[in-house]
Amino acid sequence: MKKIKILVVAPYQGMAESITTIAKTKKDIEITVQTGDLITGQKIARELAHNNYDVIISRGGTAEMIRQAVETPVVEASISVYDVLRSIKLAENYSGRFAIAGFSSITNCAQVLCDLLHYDIEIITFQSTEDVESALRRLQKSGFSLVLCDVIGSTTARKLGMHSILIPSGTESIQSALDEAVKLVQSTQYVHKQKDLFQAILTEEDNDFIIYNPSGALWFSSLPTEDSNSPLIHLLQTYRQSFLNTPHQRIEKQLGELVFTLYNRHLFYENEKYTVVTISKHKALFDSDDQGISIYNKGPESYEDFIKYYNSANSVGNVASIIVEYSKTTLPVLILGEIGTGKDRAASLLYEAGPYEKQPFYVIDCTLLNEKKWNSLLNNENSPFHNIHTTIYLKNPGALNKNQFAKLCTYMDQSDLIKQNRLIFSLVENNDSFPESNSVCNYLKNHLTCLTLHLPPLRDRPQDLASIATLYINRLNTSLGKQIVGFEPNAMELLQNFSWPQNLNQFQRIIQELVVTTKTSYISEESVATSLKRELPTMLPSTAVLPFDLSQTLNDINYQIIILVLNEEHMNKERTAKRLGISRSTLWRILKSHEE
Numbered sequence: 206m207k208k209i210k211i212l213v214v215a216p217y218q219g220m221a222e223s224i225t226t227i228a229k230t231k232k233d234i235e236i237t238v239q240t241g242d243l244i245t246g247q248k249i250a251r252e253l254a255h256n257n258y259d260v261i262i263s264r265g266g267t268a269e270m271i272r273q274a275v276e277t278p279v280v281e282a283s284i285s286v287y288d289v290l291r292s293i294k295l296a297e298n299y300s301g302r303f304a305i306a307g308f309s310s311i312t313n314c315a316q317v318l319c320d321l322l323h324y325d326i327e328i329i330t331f332q333s334t335e336d337v338e339s340a341l342r343r344l345q346k347s348g349f350s351l352v353l354c355d356v357i358g359s360t361t362a363r364k365l366g367m368h369s370i371l372i373p374s375g376t377e378s379i380q381s382a383l384d385e386a387v388k389l390v391q392s393t394q395y396v397h398k399q400k401d402l403f404q405a406i407l408t409e410e411d412n413d414f415i416i417y418n419p420s421g422a423l424w425f426s427s428l429p430t431e432d433s434n435s436p437l438i439h440l441l442q443t444y445r446q447s448f449l450n451t452p453h454q455r456i457e458k459q460l461g462e463l464v465f466t467l468y469n470r471h472l473f474y475e476n477e478k479y480t481v482v483t484i485s486k487h488k489a490l491f492d493s494d495d496q497g498i499s500i501y502n503k504g505p506e507s508y509e510d511f512i513k514y515y516n517s518a519n520s521v522g523n524v525a526s527i528i529v530e531y532s533k534t535t536l537p538v539l540i541l542g543e544i545g546t547g548k549d550r551a552a553s554l555l556y557e558a559g560p561y562e563k564q565p566f567y568v569i570d571c572t573l574l575n576e577k578k579w580n581s582l583l584n585n586e587n588s589p590f591h592n593i594h595t596t597i598y599l600k601n602p603g604a605l606n607k608n609q610f611a612k613l614c615t616y617m618d619q620s621d622l623i624k625q626n627r628l629i630f631s632l633v634e635n636n637d638s639f640p641e642s643n644s645v646c647n648y649l650k651n652h653l654t655c656l657t658l659h660l661p662p663l664r665d666r667p668q669d670l671a672s673i674a675t676l677y678i679n680r681l682n683t684s685l686g687k688q689i690v691g692f693e694p695n696a697m698e699l700l701q702n703f704s705w706p707q708n709l710n711q712f713q714r715i716i717q718e719l720v721v722t723t724k725t726s727y728i729s730e731e732s733v734a735t736s737l738k739r740e741l742p743t744m745l746p747s748t749a750v751l752p753f754d755l756s757q758t759l760n761d762i763n764y765q766i767i768i769l770v771l772n773e774e775h776m777n778k779e780r781t782a783k784r785l786g787i788s789r790s791t792l793w794r795i796l797k798s799h800e801e
Contacts, residue, residue: 208235209390211383212258212277214250216242216267216356217371220282224262224379234387242356243267243334247274255423260386264374265310265355266334276418278389282374282382284311286318292353292372293324299368303351304329304344306358311372315353337361413484415441419477421449428484436460441467441482444502449480456502457565464489464500464587487587490578497573498582498589501566503557524551524660531656532558537623539649540631542660545708548631549600551660556596561627564595572604579609583616590616593625602649603632603642610645614652623653630655663708664787667701673709674700674716681720689720689728696730702763702795703737704787711740734758741766763795 215221221238228236241249246267254275261279268281296303304327305315312330329340338361351368362369418424448469456467468483540548556566567589582588649655719728774780782792
């Protein structure tokens with residue numbers, strides 16, 4: 206026969222020892238004894254209630270506070286007339302005046318006893334814990350120096366310099382409470398059997414469960430108690446509030462060699478909401494420090510280790526509106542752009558505003574996958590390709606060799622990968638490092654009919670530079686404690702006329718340098734010119750000999766460079782612009798500004 210599981214919260218140590226001694230004589234109970242009075246006792250009960258105790262035993266005000274905090278039945282170890290009588294007999298040996306003070310569980314019993322035996326003893330009833338000190342002060346002023354009371358009365362009396370005798374629960378009262386607890390559980394035996402059966406089913410499943418009650422406190426857990434400080438528990442705590450607020454989220458996180466999946470739902474019982482979190486796990490494809498596959502989740506962890514703030518540039522201008530429209534569909538998207546144009550951030554924006562934003566976001570970096578890893582990705586049952594309703598971002602599939610890409614094409618054609626998930630691809634333009642990029646691009650555009658998102662280079666977005674710089678400066682002001690409000694006249698024009706071969710990466714770095722070194726409210730034209738001059742050597746042809754002085758203004762230096770390259774390209778403006786990494790309109794504007 207299954208033992209009855211009892212939690213005892215004893216307000217004082219003597220009760221804990223007495224009930225432990227008595228419990229040793231009973232073979233039908235399993236007992237846990239903790240010591241704590243009132244708020245401390247309530248906290249103990251709240252923290253341990255999820256360990257599936259059948260009943261809780263406590264005393265007086267502590268028992269009442271526990272009833273308010275947990276749903277487990279609470280049995281009160283009462284104070285009998287014998288307990289009060291023994292305390293009175295002990296107090297009669299005291300030479301000073303004494304009174305009885307406590308909550309109604311004590312004073313009601315004392316009043317009956319005094320009426321029967323014609324004792325003339327002052328009796329004071331506490332209405333609340335806040336009432337205890339003022340009541341005892343009144344007794345003290347009236348000449349009473351000893352009180353017969355409960356734990357809180359005894360503690361307060363010592364604080365006021367009074368003597369006290371604690372009225373304990375005797376062996377008869379404790380025995381009666383244990384018997385009542387057993388009878389209470391036995392009277393609901395069918396319900397407990399049903400509860401135990403369902404609990405056994407839950408805990409014997411491969412998945413674990415966490416249940417939070419309507420107030421958000423832990424109500425049930427199938428996880429071992431020794432795991433209280435594990436990374437999994439930390440992950441649950443991180444997303445707890447998000448789970449309580451929003452149902453049907455799926456969070457994935459690799460912890461060591463395992464990937465844990467958390468799925469939450471809301472259940473309603475008697476119009477009160479309970480939050481259930483199901484926890485499953487499977488073996489990870491790669492080591493935790495392998496960057497070939499990364500998993501991100503929308504929520505408290507957000508994308509701090511994925512999205513760098515300077516990539517917020519893709520939320521500015523025409524690109525932002527295109528991303529919003531593309532996000533409304535589940536169609537595959539191909540992102541094209543030069544190095545540093547923010548392709549990763551664009552992919553994350555598509556995910557954040559997309560239909561699967563409550564599911565994990567998988568980032569697969571094709572430049573980091575060898576043949577073995579790629580085969581695992583296509584064939585292993587734990588691969589993200591085997592999921593449904595998730596967003597999968599393949600970075601630079603142009604880095605795959607012909608054989609690898611052919612396998613991917615075959616897999617996509619023969620499976621429901623595209624129908625069941627949102628696929629996002631990105632390719633680097635103007636990069637000769639990956640010779641397969643052109644054929645990959647053609648396949649993604651024409652065979653998969655991907656929506657194409659072209660991220661223009663920064664040199665083609667001069668109208669957006671002021672807005673992008675404002676976003677950067679705001680973030681840097683916050684993190685560095687700066688108070689920069691903008692640029693001096695002509696400083697922004699220098700930034701707009703620069704070609705930015707490394708695009709947003711380079712732009713963010715320059716703005717960061719300017720913010721760090723600027724001591725005034727405005728970034729000066731001189732500071733911008735100095736920073737941009739340092740970038741010029743990396744933009745020149747490797748064989749170029751400088752026929753001009755770098756001490757000139759930046760506009761003059763730019764003009765001299767253009768004339769130099771223009772002559773080498775036999776006055777072909779299209780080839781000159783491409784070689785310098787600037788648009789033809791920028792080239793024309795600089796040449797026009799130096800005409801007589």
